[in-house]
Amino acid sequence: MTNRMKRGRGMAASWxxxxxxxxxxRAGAWAELDDGGTGKVxxxxxxxxxxxxxxxAQVAAEEMGIRPEDVTIGDNDTSRAPEAAHAGATRQTYMIGNSVALAAREARNALFEEIADHWDVPVESLRAFNGELWAEDTNLRMTMEDAVATCKGRGVVPVGSASFTAHGTGLDPVDGSGSPWQAYVFGTQVAEVEVDTWTGEVQVLGIWAAHDVGRAINPRGVxxxxxGGVVQGLGQALMEEYTTEKGHAITHGFAKYILPTSLDIPQINCSIVEDPDPKSPLRAKGIGEPALVPTAPAIMNAIYDAIGVRIKSLPATPEKILEALRNHVPGREQIAQxxxxxxxxxxxHQSAKA
Known part of the structure; x- marks a missing residue:
C-alpha cells in the first residue's frame, strides 16, 4: 500500500x-386449521x-403445530381480508406477524379443547408439532389431519381471528415529548475503507453489522x-446523488444515477442480537429499515479516520474528497475542537459563579 492509499475504520450506532x-x-388476521391438517391464513x-x-407461514405453523409448507396465505385483497395496513415502517413482522400468531393460536386452542374432551385429558397437556398432536405423559397421539377430522366431527371448525395493536401517542408541538413508538431496535456498524488520495476514490473493504431484532423468526431472512440495508447505505454514502433546484429534480435520469453493483459490495458480517420484546406475543421486533441507518455514518467516520478530513454532505464523491483534501489545513479541526x-x-465557570 503506497502513501496515496489510506485506510481507516469508523463506527456508528443507531436506534x-x-x-x-x-x-x-393495528393489524388483523383470520386463521383456520383445515382438512388434511393444513392451515389457512x-x-x-x-x-x-x-x-x-x-x-x-413459519409463525402460523409454529402456533398451529404443523409444517410451514402446509400453510396457505390467502390473497391480500382488502375487500376480503382483515386490515393489515401498509408494507413500511418496519412493521410487517411486528404487526402482522403478531396478529397471525394470535389468530393461529386461537384456532389451535379451539382444536385442543375438542381433542382434550375427546381424550378426557387436561387441555394444558396437549402439544402439537410438525403435523402431530399428543398428550404429555400418555400414549395418546394422532396426526393433525385426524385431529381436525375429529374436531369437525364434533361440530366445531377450528378457526381464529385476532388483531394486534401497537400503542403510540402524538408528540407535544412545543417540547416534542410523547411516546411515538411501542418498540425500538438498536444497531451498530463498523466500516473499513481505503481512500485513494490521488483520485478521491473510496473503496469499502468490509462492514461489520450487529443489530437487535427481538426474536429472530427467520435468521437467514434477517x-x-x-x-440489503448495508448495500443501500453504501450507495447513499458514496454514489447515489439526487439533486434538486427550486424543488425540481436536476439529476440527469437513471442512466447517470450511480447505484452500487456486486463489485462495490464488500464482505458484510452480520451479528444478530436477540433482545425479545416483552409486548410482542412473538417477542419479535423488526429489521427492515434500521439496518440502513448506521451504514453511511460508519463509512463517513472511516473516511475521516483514513484521511483526517470530515466529509459533511452525501454522497462522498471523489470530487468532494479531493476538494476537501485541497482545502484541508492540518490541525484545523483540533484547533476548532x-x-x-x-x-x-x-x-x-460563568454558570458556577452565577
Missing amino acids: YGIARTATID VTGVTEIGEGILTVL EGQIE SARLERAEAAR
Missing part, C-alpha cells in the same frame, strides 16, 4: 422505532420482496435484510 409513528398501529399483507409470506472546549469550560 429506530418500530411501526407507525406517534399514532396507534387470511390477512391484508403485501409482499414486496421482504419475505413476509415466508415469515407468516441477515438478508441487514445485508479546543476552542469549543474552552468556550464550554468558560460557560461552566
